[in-house]
Amino acid sequence: MRVKxxxxxxxxxxxxxxxxxxxxxxxxxIDYYTQLAPVILPHLIDRQVTRLRFPDGADxxxxxxxxxPQGTPKWVKVSPEGLVMCQNLPTxxxxxxxxxxxxxxxxxxxxxxxxxxxxxxxxxEPAGLDECRAVAIALxxxxxxxxxxxxxxxxxxxxxxxxxxxxxxxRAIAAEFAKAAPKMIxxxxxxxxxxxKVFIDWxxxxxxxTTICVYSLRAGFAxxxxxxxxxxxxxxxxxTAADLNLxxxxxxxxxxxxxxxxxxx
Numbered sequence: 001m002r003v004k005x006x007x008x009x010x011x012x013x014x015x016x017x018x019x020x021x022x023x024x025x026x027x028x029x030i031d032y033y034t035q036l037a038p039v040i041l042p043h044l045i046d047r048q049v050t051r052l053r054f055p056d057g058a059d060x061x062x063x064x065x066x067x068x069p070q071g072t073p074k075w076v077k078v079s080p081e082g083l084v085m086c087q088n089l090p091t092x093x094x095x096x097x098x099x100x101x102x103x104x105x106x107x108x109x110x111x112x113x114x115x116x117x118x119x120x121x122x123x124x125e126p127a128g129l130d131e132c133r134a135v136a137i138a139l140x141x142x143x144x145x146x147x148x149x150x151x152x153x154x155x156x157x158x159x160x161x162x163x164x165x166x167x168x169x170x171r172a173i174a175a176e177f178a179k180a181a182p183k184m185i186x187x188x189x190x191x192x193x194x195x196x197k198v199f200i201d202w203x204x205x206x207x208x209x210t211t212i213c214v215y216s217l218r219a220g221f222a223x224x225x226x227x228x229x230x231x232x233x234x235x236x237x238x239x240t241a242a243d244l245n246l247x248x249x250x251x252x253x254x255x256x257x258x259x260x261x262x263x264x265x
Contacts, residue, residue, distance in 0.1 A: 008075055008090035012097050019099055021059045022222040024246065029217065030096045032246045037089045039258045040215040044092075046109040048083040050210045051095060052102035058219040062101075069098070079110045101217045104210035107166070115265045117170050118211050119162045120155070120201035124194030127184075129241070132160040133234050135177070135185060135198045140231060142173060151260050152234050154241050156218030156226035160234075161211065163263060170202035214260050217246060225249045228259035 001012045015027040033040070054062040066083050068076075073094065077085040086092055086103070095103070108114040119139055121132040136152050139162045143150045150164040174187035177200055186197045204211045212218065212226045227244035244252070 005090040005093050006088065008073070010090060010094055010097065019054060019057050019101065020221065020223050021057070024223050026097070026099065028246065029101065029223070030093055032217065032223070032250070033092050033096045034089065035250050036215050036253070037092055039253060040213065041086070041088070041092065042264050043214050043260065044086040044103065044105060047085065047105040048079050048081065048110060049086045050104040051084070051098070051100035052104065052219060053098055053100045054219055055099045058101060062219060085110065101219050103213045103216040105213045106207070106210050107205050108207070114166050114205065116163055116263055117166050117168050118204050119170060119174070120204045120211060121160045121162065122194070122199040122201055123159055124197050124199060127196050127198055128158065129160070130237060131184065131198050133237050135200065136160050136162050136234055138177065143168065149262060151228065151263055152231065153214055153226055153228045153260065154244055155212060156216070156224045156244070157220065157241055165263065165265070170205050174200035174202040215249065227252070230256070230259060
């Protein structure tokens with residue numbers, strides 16, 4: 001199907017194809033990203049975008065893609081390093097048509113120093129979202145003591161992320177938390193040390209790492225979203241990753257606006 005998206009013509013394919021086991025189709029995914037474009041694009045623009053693609057559906061193996069794929073339109077912006085950038089709605093729709101369900105970005109814009117710091121909270125079973133919430137609240141208070149406002153979101157899976165504007169030393173803060181609560185928190189990369197603890201992954205701020213972009217879909221049984229939260233919601237804990245999905249997030253956005261707009265620089 002040939003469609004006009006702003007000033008570009010795209011060929012969309014296999015729109016009825018189910019890309020999630022729950023029956024969500026490619027057409028629904030394209031529609032979601034089109035609806036969310038006004039809020040997700042400001043978080044993508046000027047950043048290299050790593051995509052996690054699932055051309056055979058989220059229940060089949062996917063693959064990360066950083067480089068420019070064959071057949072990329074000439075109007076898609078490419079960074080000096082040769083990586084795709086998502087600067088506009090046509091590019092976002094093009095990526096969705098490639099079954100790029102997940103969009104991951106670094107903490108810096110091309111040509112600039114990092115402008116944000118992310119604390120990725122990854123629970124090791126049997127720890128879960130409740131333990132992540134507790135660590136997120138403690139991080140909020142710790143950052144506030146340094147005069148920094150922080151912004152929470154779900155990972156779209158089992159964890160959370162807390163993000164603030166740079167500069168701050170994430171590794172030092174993670175080590176500080178692990179030392180203060182060693183039975184609950186770890187800052188070590190070794191997965192064997194994470195059982196029953198929340199891993200504060202400070203390494204997401206490395207130049208070669210990326211983090212799931214706010215409002216991005218996640219692969220799984222159903223199209224969950226890495227969704228912004230209010231701190232009141234984090235404190236109340238009355239949400240699950242499944243609650244924040246392709247269907248509910250547009251409604252939340254209409255009601256709450258972009259809760260992460262404070263991170264835009």
